[in-house]
Amino acid sequence: MGYNQKMYGLGSRRSIIREIFEYSKMRAAEIGMENVFDFSLGNPSVPAPAEVNEAIRDLLAEKDSVSLHGYTSAQGDAGVREAIANSIRMRFGVEMSPNLIYMTCGAAASLSICLRALIEEGADEECIVFAPFFTEYRVFVENAGGHVVVSQPNDKTLEIDPRDLESRINERTKAVILNSPNNPSGKVYTEDTLRALCKVLTKKSAEYGRPIYLIADEPYRELVYTDVTVPYLMNLYQNTLVCYSFSKSLSLPGERIGYIAVCPDMAASAEVYLAVCGAGRSLGYVCAPSLMQQVIARCLDAKVNVEAYRENRDLLYNSLTACGFDCVKPDGAFYLFVKSPSGDAYELYERAKAHELLVVPCDDFGVTGFVRIAYCVDHARVERALPAFRELAKEYGL
Amino acid sequence: MGYNQKMYGLGSRRSIIREIFEYSKMRAAEIGMENVFDFSLGNPSVPAPAEVNEAIRDLLAEKDSVSLHGYTSAQGDAGVREAIANSIRMRFGVEMSPNLIYMTCGAAASLSICLRALIEEGADEECIVFAPFFTEYRVFVENAGGHVVVSQPNDKTLEIDPRDLESRINERTKAVILNSPNNPSGKVYTEDTLRALCKVLTKKSAEYGRPIYLIADEPYRELVYTDVTVPYLMNLYQNTLVCYSFSKSLSLPGERIGYIAVCPDMAASAEVYLAVCGAGRSLGYVCAPSLMQQVIARCLDAKVNVEAYRENRDLLYNSLTACGFDCVKPDGAFYLFVKSPSGDAYELYERAKAHELLVVPCDDFGVTGFVRIAYCVDHARVERALPAFRELAKEYGL
Numbered sequence: 001m002g003y004n005q006k007m008y009g010l011g012s013r014r015s016i017i018r019e020i021f022e023y024s025k026m027r028a029a030e031i032g033m034e035n036v037f038d039f040s041l042g043n044p045s046v047p048a049p050a051e052v053n054e055a056i057r058d059l060l061a062e063k064d065s066v067s068l069h070g071y072t073s074a075q076g077d078a079g080v081r082e083a084i085a086n087s088i089r090m091r092f093g094v095e096m097s098p099n100l101i102y103m104t105c106g107a108a109a110s111l112s113i114c115l116r117a118l119i120e121e122g123a124d125e126e127c128i129v130f131a132p133f134f135t136e137y138r139v140f141v142e143n144a145g146g147h148v149v150v151s152q153p154n155d156k157t158l159e160i161d162p163r164d165l166e167s168r169i170n171e172r173t174k175a176v177i178l179n180s181p182n183n184p185s186g187k188v189y190t191e192d193t194l195r196a197l198c199k200v201l202t203k204k205s206a207e208y209g210r211p212i213y214l215i216a217d218e219p220y221r222e223l224v225y226t227d228v229t230v231p232y233l234m235n236l237y238q239n240t241l242v243c244y245s246f247s248k249s250l251s252l253p254g255e256r257i258g259y260i261a262v263c264p265d266m267a268a269s270a271e272v273y274l275a276v277c278g279a280g281r282s283l284g285y286v287c288a289p290s291l292m293q294q295v296i297a298r299c300l301d302a303k304v305n306v307e308a309y310r311e312n313r314d315l316l317y318n319s320l321t322a323c324g325f326d327c328v329k330p331d332g333a334f335y336l337f338v339k340s341p342s343g344d345a346y347e348l349y350e351r352a353k354a355h356e357l358l359v360v361p362c363d364d365f366g367v368t369g370f371v372r373i374a375y376c377v378d379h380a381r382v383e384r385a386l387p388a389f390r391e392l393a394k395e396y397g398l
Numbered sequence: 399m400g401y402n403q404k405m406y407g408l409g410s411r412r413s414i415i416r417e418i419f420e421y422s423k424m425r426a427a428e429i430g431m432e433n434v435f436d437f438s439l440g441n442p443s444v445p446a447p448a449e450v451n452e453a454i455r456d457l458l459a460e461k462d463s464v465s466l467h468g469y470t471s472a473q474g475d476a477g478v479r480e481a482i483a484n485s486i487r488m489r490f491g492v493e494m495s496p497n498l499i500y501m502t503c504g505a506a507a508s509l510s511i512c513l514r515a516l517i518e519e520g521a522d523e524e525c526i527v528f529a530p531f532f533t534e535y536r537v538f539v540e541n542a543g544g545h546v547v548v549s550q551p552n553d554k555t556l557e558i559d560p561r562d563l564e565s566r567i568n569e570r571t572k573a574v575i576l577n578s579p580n581n582p583s584g585k586v587y588t589e590d591t592l593r594a595l596c597k598v599l600t601k602k603s604a605e606y607g608r609p610i611y612l613i614a615d616e617p618y619r620e621l622v623y624t625d626v627t628v629p630y631l632m633n634l635y636q637n638t639l640v641c642y643s644f645s646k647s648l649s650l651p652g653e654r655i656g657y658i659a660v661c662p663d664m665a666a667s668a669e670v671y672l673a674v675c676g677a678g679r680s681l682g683y684v685c686a687p688s689l690m691q692q693v694i695a696r697c698l699d700a701k702v703n704v705e706a707y708r709e710n711r712d713l714l715y716n717s718l719t720a721c722g723f724d725c726v727k728p729d730g731a732f733y734l735f736v737k738s739p740s741g742d743a744y745e746l747y748e749r750a751k752a753h754e755l756l757v758v759p760c761d762d763f764g765v766t767g768f769v770r771i772a773y774c775v776d777h778a779r780v781e782r783a784l785p786a787f788r789e790l791a792k793e794y795g796l
Contacts, residue, residue, distance in 0.1 A: 002608050002666055003673045007515045011676030012669075047463030056458060065445030069650045105503055105654070105683070112682030117405045136679075143680045210400050252467045254688025256503065268400055271410075275401045278409030281534075282541040284510030285503070289687045290652025 037385035038358045039373040044251040049302035055295045076103025080297040092232035103288035105256035110243035115144035116279035125174040131366025162196040175213040181220040184372035185337040186330020198237040211239040220333040222249040225310040238265035257292040312375040324398025334376040341396040343369045355388040435783035436756045437771040442649040447700035453693045474501025478695040490630035501686035503654035505643035513542035514677035523572040529764025560594040573611040579618040582770040583735040584728020596635040609637040620647040622730040623708040636663035655690040710773040722796025732774040739794040753786040
């Protein structure tokens with residue numbers, strides 16, 4: 001053939017989320033945007049903190065063009081990495097070095113680079129993900145030459161099941177990807193669960209005489225709604241790589257800025273960091289966007305209005321459970337994970353659509369029978385959508 | 399092993415350019431920056447045009463945070479793609495569609511994505527590059543699963559030799575990468591050469607019954623110093639993909655912004671475009687930086703001060719040839735390619751270093767015996783360096 005068939009497949013097989021997005025635009029043109037209740041996209045609805053645009057303006061005024069817009073080193077500006085390492089030291093008590101921080105073009109880049117750095121080509125290596133999981137993990141793992149293995153959660157709570165994890169580990173297991181707070185369920189895994197999980201990884205690493213890596217995908221770390229803590233995994237397990245992104249914490253998803261941090265306690269931390277540098281180079285990432293690197297270094301303590309998301313969560317969760325839907329109560333991220341009353345996710349998706357409610361059926365996310373409601377939207381949209389949700393509940397006889 | 403050995407190799411094997419960069423910093427600390435004549439890095443020394451920072455300020459004032467910093471669609475903002483398609487139509491007379499433009503994080507991303515979109519895994523496909531060539535091509539081609547084949551130029555002029563190209567094409571040839579104006583030689587290939595090259599590609603595509611793609615890597619298109627034209631390759635050959643970057647044309651190398659344009663005359667243009675979309679997704683590129691997308695759409699006609707580069711070129715070329723060095727006169731980019739009087743590039747590099755002149759030995763670029771002088775530096779640095787070049791010439795007995 002004239003081109004790569006797998007890439008053509010990836011480009012032409014639209015994700016369901018993208019399809020709903022297109023439908024939403026079309027439907028809004030037909031009946032008005034205010035009458036379409038689109039909860040499909042994880043695009044932050046709250047503005048970036050004022051500090052972000054202030055930092056941009058200040059940098060334009062202070063710095064000359066070449067130091068503002070010029071190449072940084074491939075791993076990122078030294079001052080920016082120092083600021084991030086300090087922040088990790090202060091917040092989490094980890095002895096982070098700037099030489100273990102690698103700036104990236106956002107979370108997808110962080111994950112792609114980590115996986116490419118770790119997985120050996122042609123060795124048939126496996127990467128374990130915990131259902132429910134963000135579907136693009138499969139794309140990134142396969143691009144790195146690995147295979148995805150899905151660990152199933154506790155049925156009722158969707159908490160990770162460490163025994164299930166243990167049963168999936170074998171001599172080809174290279175890494176596990178953990179995402180807490182979780183997309184699509186909004187779950188924040190408990191410290192007990194994570195300690196049990198790390199115990200399994202420690203035991204199995206010893207058994208095989210080599211590290212099984214823990215890749216912590218943490219774009220939602222700052223979005224939590226209760227006083228639950230989100231443990232910093234480097235404090236629980238030495239073979240951890242943190243993939244961070246400022247997409248959600250600073251509402252900058254389009255700017256593509258994040259980082260990889262390699263745990264300083266990892267035995268081969270320096271070598272793994274060099275493999276990360278090599279993987280970034282190999283995938284065509286020359287450096288993370290330079291202006292945004294400098295912006296986030298000045299905004300590490302800035303916060304988006306998490307309260308707005310919490311209000312949406314409370315109203316949606318309380319209303320949907322009140323009319324009989326079975327939902328996992330989300331402690332973080334901005335997703336509500338709702339069980340289909342009939343057990344059929346696509347049926348719930350279609351029936352909701354008839355009421356102009358656009359939600360994402362999640363069978364591809366590794367558990368069946370759920371839809372995802374992204375509540376990173378105007379509060380008014382949530383309010384206007386409630387009667388439609390009530391109608392839907394009635395239809396199901398709830 | 400615990401991690402990918404090839405990536406570790408890529409990350410730890412520093413490029414010679416990076417090594418010189420570190421040496422330069424060390425040496426500047428020892429004897430003062432003004433006494434080190436660093437010509438190693440291709441980092442633009444002229445500021446971005448004033449329009450760039452104006453556009454950033456205007457956008458911050460005009461747009462709300464979510465539309466400014468939010469996700470764009472994966473292929474790029476529709477309005478930005480429309481603006482670029484219009485610009486291509488106007489400048490080059492090609493019937494470009496916004497649906498054949500894919501926004502990227504710069505030239506390295508553009509090339510990585512194109513190669514991944516075209517090269518079939520496990521099929522042992524080849525990609526031809528023309529010596530001298532930018533060494534990272536090898537990394538990108540190999541990441542996509544292909545092999546690099548080097549076509550040798552005409553010895554005297556470094557012009558591409560179409561007969562040499564033809565002799566290298568076989569049933570496994572998937573694409574050729576063309577870079578004009580060229581890094582490292584500064585050559586702008588003549589229209590005659592390019593027509594001959596495209597004739598070979600047309601003939602061979604017909605012979606094999608499938609397209610051999612031409613990937614035009616064009617970050618230096620706007621940097622030309624004479625009235626030579628840089629032909630737009632889509633007008634010469636239908637199976638062309640243009641990889642463009644604003645790194646040099648707007649002095650924004652750190653911002654990582656560019657695009658891929660697929661020729662509308664290509665038989666499978668829509669399919670190849672979808673493969674490009676899939677390849678971007680697979681490599682972890684979610685979208686190009688959103689603020690910068692909007693900035694460049696407003697600055698498509700802005701120009702950097704090319705005159706500053708021309709003055710450096712003239713002074714360097716005239717001075718070096720006057721004292722006996724054999725140089726290829728560069729019509730574009732910001733590199734001067736100098737032949738080692740002894741034929742040994744590393745010897746010239748070492749001898750120059752003894753005079754605090756930092757240049758790049760280019761044996762890795764596919765031709766032996768040359769060094770590259772990157773003259774994207776302050777004019778004063780060129781002036782101060784001339785006595786050292788004269789001393790060096792004397793040493794060689796020129």
